[in-house]
Amino acid sequence: MNVTAPLRCLMTATTLLTCAAIYCPTIRAADEFDKPPISYRESTGHNCVSGLQKSLDARTQTLAYEENQGYLKSLLSALNVPAESQMLVFSKTSLQLRRIAPRTPRAIYFGDDVYVGYCQSGDVLEISAVDPQLGTVFYTLDQRSTETPKFDRRNDNCMVCHASSRTGGVPGHVVRSLYVDAGGQPMFSAGSRTVDHTTPIKERWGGWYVTGTHGEQSHVGNLIVRTKRVEEPVENSQGQNVLNLKDRFNVDRYISPHSDIVALMVMEHQTLVHNCLTKANFATRQALHYEKTMNKILSYGDDNRLESTNRRIANAGDNLIEALLLVDEAPLTSAVKGTSGYADVFVKTGKRDSHGRSLRDLELSRRMFKYPCSYLIQSESFDELPRPMLDYVWQQLGQILSGTDQSRKFAHLSASDRMAIAEILRDTKPALPADWATTQDVKVSLVTP
Ligand code: HEC
Numbered sequence: 001m002n003v004t005a006p007l008r009c010l011m012t013a014t015t016l017l018t019c020a021a022i023y024c025p026t027i028r029a030a031d032e033f034d035k036p037p038i039s040y041r042e043s044t045g046h047n048c049v050s051g052l053q054k055s056l057d058a059r060t061q062t063l064a065y066e067e068n069q070g071y072l073k074s075l076l077s078a079l080n081v082p083a084e085s086q087m088l089v090f091s092k093t094s095l096q097l098r099r100i101a102p103r104t105p106r107a108i109y110f111g112d113d114v115y116v117g118y119c120q121s122g123d124v125l126e127i128s129a130v131d132p133q134l135g136t137v138f139y140t141l142d143q144r145s146t147e148t149p150k151f152d153r154r155n156d157n158c159m160v161c162h163a164s165s166r167t168g169g170v171p172g173h174v175v176r177s178l179y180v181d182a183g184g185q186p187m188f189s190a191g192s193r194t195v196d197h198t199t200p201i202k203e204r205w206g207g208w209y210v211t212g213t214h215g216e217q218s219h220v221g222n223l224i225v226r227t228k229r230v231e232e233p234v235e236n237s238q239g240q241n242v243l244n245l246k247d248r249f250n251v252d253r254y255i256s257p258h259s260d261i262v263a264l265m266v267m268e269h270q271t272l273v274h275n276c277l278t279k280a281n282f283a284t285r286q287a288l289h290y291e292k293t294m295n296k297i298l299s300y301g302d303d304n305r306l307e308s309t310n311r312r313i314a315n316a317g318d319n320l321i322e323a324l325l326l327v328d329e330a331p332l333t334s335a336v337k338g339t340s341g342y343a344d345v346f347v348k349t350g351k352r353d354s355h356g357r358s359l360r361d362l363e364l365s366r367r368m369f370k371y372p373c374s375y376l377i378q379s380e381s382f383d384e385l386p387r388p389m390l391d392y393v394w395q396q397l398g399q400i401l402s403g404t405d406q407s408r409k410f411a412h413l414s415a416s417d418r419m420a421i422a423e424i425l426r427d428t429k430p431a432l433p434a435d436w437a438t439t440q441d442v443k444v445s446l447v448t449p
Contacts, residue, residue, distance in 0.1 A: 031163060033135075033170060037289040038282055040134055040171060041155045047131040048114050049139050052078055053151050063149050070143035071125060072118050073255055081111040084342040087267065088245070088259040090224075091180045091207030095157070096122050101184035102224050103249040105209060105259075110267055112379060115173060120253055127151070128162065128173055132384035135278030136171045138162065166194045170278040173271035177206040177220065179230045190230035196272035197265070197368065198328040205264065209248070212261030213241045215334025222248070243339055258340035265336070265368055266346060269326070273374050276320040277381045280393075283316035284386040309388075317392040325400065326372040327409050335365040351378060353427035357420060372413060373421040378428060394433050401425075 033040040044050070055061035064074040076083060088105035092098075099119035100106045107118045117126035124140035131137045138158035139151040163171045177199070178192035186192065186207065195204055201214070205221030222239035244257060251257035287309040295304050322328070337343075343362055350358030359378065361370040376382060385393070399405040401422040403415060413421075425432065 031159075031169075032286070033163075033282055037285045038134070043134055045129065045131050045134055045137040045153065047129040047134075047137055048079055049127055049129040049137070049151050056149055065145040068253070069118065069255060070145075071141055071149065072116075075125060075127075075141065076109055076116060076255075079111060079114050079116070081109045081114060081116060082342065082345045083109070083256050084258070084260065084340040084345045085109045085111070085263045085267075086254065086256045086258055086260065086340065087264050088209040088254070089207055090184050090209065091176070091178060091186050092184045093176055093178070093186060093207065094161070095126060096124075097184075102180070102182065104253075105249065107254055108267075110263075110270070112270070112376070113381075115267075126158075128158075130274055130379075130381055132381045133281070134171070135281065136162065136167075136173060136274065138171070167275050168279050170275065170282055172275035172278055175268050175271055177204050177208070179220070179223070179225050179234075180207045182224050182226060187225060187230055190225075195268050196323075197269040197326060198272075198330055199268070200330045201332070204268075208264065209242075209245055209259035210239070210261050210264060211242055211245060211258045211339040212337055213243070214261060214332075214336045215241075217333050217336075256340055258338070258342075260338040260340040260342040261336055262338035262346070262362070262364065263340065263342040266342075269368060269374065270376065273320075273323045273376045274381070276316075276323040277376070277379075277385070280316040280320045280389050281381070281385055283312050284389040287312040288386065288388070313388055313392050317389055317396065321393060321396055321400070322409065324374045324377055324397075325410065325413065326367070326369065326374070327412070329367055329372070329412070332364065332366050332368075337364070350375065351428040353424045355423070357424050359421075359424055359428070367412075371420050371424060372417060373425070377425070383431070391433070394436055398436050 031040070052061065056063065061078060063071050063078060065071055066073060087108050089108060090100060090102040090105040092100050094100070094106060094117065096106070096119045099122050104120045109116045113130040115128045122143055124142055127139040127141065129137045129139065138154040140154055141149060141151050159171060162174060163169065166174050175195040176192055177195045179187040179190045181187055193199065193203060201217045201219050203220065205219045206223065208221050210219065210221035218236065218240055220234060220236055220239070222242050223234070223236045245251050245259065246257070291306045291309045292302070294306060295302060343364070347358070347360050347362060350360030352358045357371065359369065359371055359373055359375040362368065363370045396405070400410050400413070401418045403418055
């Protein structure tokens, strides 16, 4: 595997603490996001899980407990998370590592605003909720039947792995690819990498099961390394174009037998955008907070804009725009097709423009999306970005989509891609800024309703 940041570690992780130190390159005693204005740990979360807790407390909603998977099915349905999104990971890389192995993989499910982790016989369900103001908020739900299910907000050990350099230093989501032995232990001496939509397919899915077809393209999913060392080139012909996992472990223990390739790809895109949204939110609020203090100290007016504020907004904003517009997306060289039906479920909920087009429409033969602009631009986390960040992002997007910005970064967007994206946004984003840039190239008349 071509690794960006090889972790060379010869020790075997046995306890969570040892593993935390090994798995997470940066652990800080006091995180910047714990100070004002974010005050992460002290602030109340407002997200789909806190909302569900309110309904449970008010007894307007209940969760059903089942013998085998506990609250899993009921929780997914309460949070609107499709079972088709199931992905199975067998590397011991997360919290309940004793429960995870190639015969007992961990299952992960996700929707646009929440991710759920499940282990067979696990003590808890693990949840990372997308929170417009706090980025990602972590919860566990005890897998014991009770009249009054309670989500525990977890600010402790989740953060060790979920707020590190892998997430850009903010509380966020992680996806990794690495080689794994028959016990599920990562073989760190062979490297490891964080995965998002820019990761070449050939380096993806180490430690994950993958069901679906992808033609000639190869990946390192479905691979259990049975030699002491990883031999290059890696032989994984049995891991390609796998349609079912029945021969590998007991799939009946899960709510679905799939680990869908399209779900994996969408999740890898989504986690990157969510982390960039969090960074954009935090960086702007922190910069404005600092500016306010400085303006007071220096007796400047409240509206004096510091150069450093503009710089921080531009830095985080540019990263967000690149993620939204799928800059450097790994190209596909053959068609990709899943097995669970996830693609249909994903596309179905898309807001459509007057021509019937949606940002959720999938392409899946040369790239992921038909119109390469993330559907998360339609999410609450985007809409609730601080005003100066939103202004910056819309202004830059206007330049790019109108064709005024012709930088190489955006060369993957043809003139018709840019026009289609601008038109879809016009029809599906209710609160576009009235002055959103348009030129004769993109004939979109923008009005704030
Ligand atoms: C030892 C490191 C580690 C710890 C501790 C940890 N996680 Fe994770 N988590 C991971 C990794 C790595 C992944 C990516 C999938 C995988 O490898 O299992 C992940 C994935 C997840 C996911 C799926 C999507 C996402 O957000 O990345 C959820 C949900 C999740 N973890 C919840 C939690 C919660 C809740 C806690 C604390 C109670 C926690 N995790 C603690 C490492 C960790």
